Amino acid sequence: MKNSFFFSFLFTAILCSFQGNLKAETFQYCLSFRDDPSTSIVVGWSGAEGTVHYGTNDEGTDYAAYPLSHGVDRIGNAHGHNRKFARLSGLTPNTMYYFVIRDNDGDLSQRFKFRTLSDNPNDPVSYVTGGDSRDGFKAFGIYVENCPSGNCLDKRREGNELVAKIKPDFVSFNGDYVMNQITSNTFNEWTQWFQDWQLTISSDGRMYGTMHTQGNHEDNSDMYQLFDVPQEEFYVLDIHGGLIRKYFLNSELNACSNASQLNWLINDFETHTSGGSADPIWKFVQYHIPTLAMGNGYGLVADQMSCWVNLFQQFGVRLVSESHTHITKWTYPCKANSGGTDFVLDEDGIVYIGEGQWGAPHRNLDFTGNNKKPYVRDQGVFDNFFFIQVNQDSTVIRSIKFENVGNVTESTDNELGSDLPNGVTLWEPDNGDRIVLYNKTDEEDELNTIDAKQNKYNVHPNPATDKLTIEFNTELNNAKIEVYSSLGKLCYETEVSGLKTELPLNESCHGGVNYVYIKTKDGRVESHKIVVLK
Ligand SMILES: [Fe+2]
Structure with missing residues (x-):
């Protein structure tokens, strides 16, 4: 009786597994870039061939409601894997797309989404x-x-x-x-x-x-x-x-x-x-x-x-x-x-x-x-x-x-x-x-610009040895001050309020050129190039 149950279970398990393969639904999804990532993306998967249904509105798994669709462009073969690739193009930059894959038997994947990258270098x-x-x-x-x-x-x-x-x-x-x-x-x-x-x-x-x-x-x-x-x-x-x-x-x-x-x-x-x-x-x-x-x-x-x-x-x-x-x-x-x-x-x-x-x-x-x-x-x-x-x-x-x-x-x-x-x-x-x-170009431009129009804040002495004094032309509220070495290493940071502050140039600040950044709540950033003598 036990054996009979066991073989029945085994037969069912094998059958389910076989049917699973017969149905060959889509699985093992992966997105990749091969071209402009602001307007194109490749939807890849294993299993059955199918069609990607997509659009900028979330239609869930209601594939017919998506305005766009795209089939398999090529199948990649390596190590016994047959990867299906649908190359989506003509996409709108910096936009969330929703998609579902409907295989050739009518089976649906879950609803996925991705965001295209931007075409604007001002975006982070x-x-x-x-x-x-x-x-x-x-x-x-x-x-x-x-x-x-x-x-x-x-x-x-x-x-x-x-x-x-x-x-x-x-x-x-x-x-x-x-x-x-x-x-x-x-x-x-x-x-x-x-x-x-x-x-x-x-x-x-x-x-x-x-x-x-x-x-x-x-x-x-x-x-x-x-x-x-x-x-x-x-x-x-x-x-x-x-x-x-x-x-x-x-x-x-x-x-x-x-x-x-x-x-x-x-x-x-x-x-x-x-x-x-x-x-x-x-x-x-x-x-x-x-x-x-x-x-x-x-x-x-x-x-x-x-x-x-x-x-x-x-x-x-x-x-x-x-x-x-x-x-x-x-x-x-x-x-x-x-x-x-x-x-x-x-x-x-x-x-x-x-x-x-x-x-x-x-x-x-x-x-x-x-x-x-x-x-x-x-x-x-x-x-x-x-x-x-x-x-x-x-x-x-x-x-x-x-x-x-x-x-x-x-x-x-x-x-x-x-x-x-x-x-x-x-x-x-x-x-x-x-x-x-x-960005060195920006930094130089910023320094030049600020030099040309004169800084709002007075940072002295320059060169400095063990401490810096910074005087503000207006009273600041929780302004952030960061000091970076010329190698880009943050060696000091603090928040200050008032009209004046003193910064210790501690041991982690390198001798040589350092950069002091004063960042105020209203988004103004002022940078000062200082020389530290050690
Ligand atoms: Fe390696």
Whole structure:
């Protein structure tokens, strides 16, 4: 009797599973960008072919009520996965779209939504960037690589849940999604990856467009077949109509000897550094393998240092995102040294962030203790991604730890450039929880403008040694004062009221050029360049 029940149960389970496949509903959804993210997006899924029904009004799952529809443009094939892609175009910038997918049997997905990016560089943007979400290496079913919880995928999922709660404008993923090696079942790994990605969908059905670079665990065409990103091995996307030009380079290609990537990069940099309207406000670069890794045993990639870094410097790149070694670092602005063997501090240099800890097994740091690189602002080993907020004036970089995710409140802000919700755990090293980069052109213009019309506030002495006195021409109420070093490090902040205040120039303020920002309640920002003698 027990056996009869068991076999009946087993037969029913198999039948249900088989019928589920026969019905082949849509599942494993993912949005990606391959073209202008203000007017187009790719809706990707696995399972049955179908049609995306969409519009700017929320019609729930009443597919017939949506004014627009678009079928499958292409099917990507990789590792046994057949991804369906509907390339939506002609969208209105900075607009929330609602959609439902109706498969060819008439089955409906849930109602999803997404916001197109802006075409206006005056609009702010906030995004998540990180990489390395693969599982640890296993031998005979036992993890060989170190995952703190014993299961590397737990942390990956926590990171995905954080995306759903933060509601970034997009996610920029920097390679090494799954193991994808001879020792692993790549079909199952990608199945799990796409299933886990469903955790990035917010409780209101909102999804986030993704951008991608290839790591060393992916095949050459995997990105195109699984996400429908541009087929080229390297590409660039304009964000917010020229606010950011974001380069996606392929570190699997030799930076010097692969002429097609190098020439393309030089041509694009030249075209977009001409002093004309094609110039973006910010240039950011993303690639997988660090040029000079802080992760133990990886060291210098000489071809990238020789053929990329000087170009980045020459053409005004401000931020570079790296991945691959499963540790975390962020640097002060830095440049290549004269021999191309290392980086050195330079206030006009580039900030490098990385190196890929979206759940992947933890590794050790190189260059610790007395050997710590002076241009590395801080480093550590913990699961995280970076949250980047950008507007015309500044770029703010923070690292979000995959901790206490259950305590994070899902953001209720669906507008572009929204801030972090309550409860996120920031990386908070002693020297600050954020890096702020200022738009140098704006800063110079602002200084010139203020110099020309004379400042309202008097900051003295200049040069200063141990303290600054600031006198206001009118009585201020809770004005914010921030002092930044020339490397963009916030070294002092306070709120003041009244006609006069004195600031201590504490030890964390560097000697040399510093910037004092006075921000009043009415939105006025006045900056003063001061020299600190130490
Ligand atoms: Fe890697």
